[in-house]
Amino acid sequence: MSQQLKIALPKGSLQAPTLSLFEKAGFNIYTSDRGLRPSSDDSDLDIYMIRAQEIARYIDHGFVDCGITGYDWAYENGVNLEDLATLPYSRASTRPTRWVLVVPENSTVQSVHDLAGKRIATEGMGITKRYLEEKGVEAEVEFSWGATEVKVPDLVDAIVDVTETGSSLRANKLRIVDELLSSFPHFYANPGAYQDDWKKEKMDRIVLMLKGALEARDKVGLKLNLPKSALKDVLEILPSLRRPTVSPLAEDDWVAVETIIGESVARKIIPDLKQLGAEGIIEFPLNKIVP
Numbered sequence: 001m002s003q004q005l006k007i008a009l010p011k012g013s014l015q016a017p018t019l020s021l022f023e024k025a026g027f028n029i030y031t032s033d034r035g036l037r038p039s040s041d042d043s044d045l046d047i048y049m050i051r052a053q054e055i056a057r058y059i060d061h062g063f064v065d066c067g068i069t070g071y072d073w074a075y076e077n078g079v080n081l082e083d084l085a086t087l088p089y090s091r092a093s094t095r096p097t098r099w100v101l102v103v104p105e106n107s108t109v110q111s112v113h114d115l116a117g118k119r120i121a122t123e124g125m126g127i128t129k130r131y132l133e134e135k136g137v138e139a140e141v142e143f144s145w146g147a148t149e150v151k152v153p154d155l156v157d158a159i160v161d162v163t164e165t166g167s168s169l170r171a172n173k174l175r176i177v178d179e180l181l182s183s184f185p186h187f188y189a190n191p192g193a194y195q196d197d198w199k200k201e202k203m204d205r206i207v208l209m210l211k212g213a214l215e216a217r218d219k220v221g222l223k224l225n226l227p228k229s230a231l232k233d234v235l236e237i238l239p240s241l242r243r244p245t246v247s248p249l250a251e252d253d254w255v256a257v258e259t260i261i262g263e264s265v266a267r268k269i270i271p272d273l274k275q276l277g278a279e280g281i282i283e284f285p286l287n288k289i290v291p
Helices: 015-024 052-061 070-078 126-137 165-173 189-195 197-215 228-235 262-273
Strands: 005-011 046-052 066-070 082-086 096-106 119-122 139-142 158-163 174-183 185-189 218-225 245-248 253-261 279-287
Touching: 005 015, 005 197, 015 197, 046 052, 052 066, 052 070, 052 158, 052 185, 052 189, 070 126, 070 174, 070 185, 082 189, 082 197, 119 126, 119 189, 119 228, 119 253, 119 279, 126 158, 126 174, 126 218, 158 165, 165 174, 185 189, 185 197, 218 228, 228 262, 253 262, 262 279
Parallel strands: 005 046, 005 066, 119 139, 119 158
Antiparallel strands: 066 185, 082 185, 096 158, 096 174, 218 253, 218 279, 245 253
């Protein structure tokens, strides 16, 4: 029987963006509504769908070889893992998840020190207790099973909750007092599993492709034909990862130019290229950019 890599992927809010990232990286993963053991077109992978809060612990215990979970949950669980990559994506945007200390808008609390002897609700017990210890504040911390925002001010004095944009907090008339932690998903490995040559190579290859897919996010390829006389002017306005590729065409006084630019830049620059004499302009999507 061939070797397999046991990999845990987050179930819940990060599931859809994670599966989309794997697809762009070249790994098709097939799930069902209730399925916790999805299949894949890569027979080397033995995949587990697990809540992000638990993945770091299962990697640490060696039940799975590797997985993707937030830095916050690795920090929460206090585990010692091989951190192979930061993967800057999130459930609703490209911003990191932020753990914030929150009170009602009309609260008299202005800093964490005003919460001494008060009650704080959170799902991130370890994150919150370490933060309070660092600040020298003694407060009661209770675990919240969810719907944490509705617990202030009637049930607790403050909460520590996650946000990306802060829009939900503002909608609920809540105010951020301090930020405890900022977190993106990471690709973590069990240290023992990472010592296995086959597993290490497989993990490194997956990480390479995932990072390549993220690098290609919001970028497009651009091809165009151009009179040589306009090349200097075009190169001055054309941003790219590196200098564009310029190739001769059959007609001696024409060249082909190919480059990679930001997708938002394309809508601004293509009309300018046309005005400079470019023809046959082609914009095409990218799945991966591997430096």
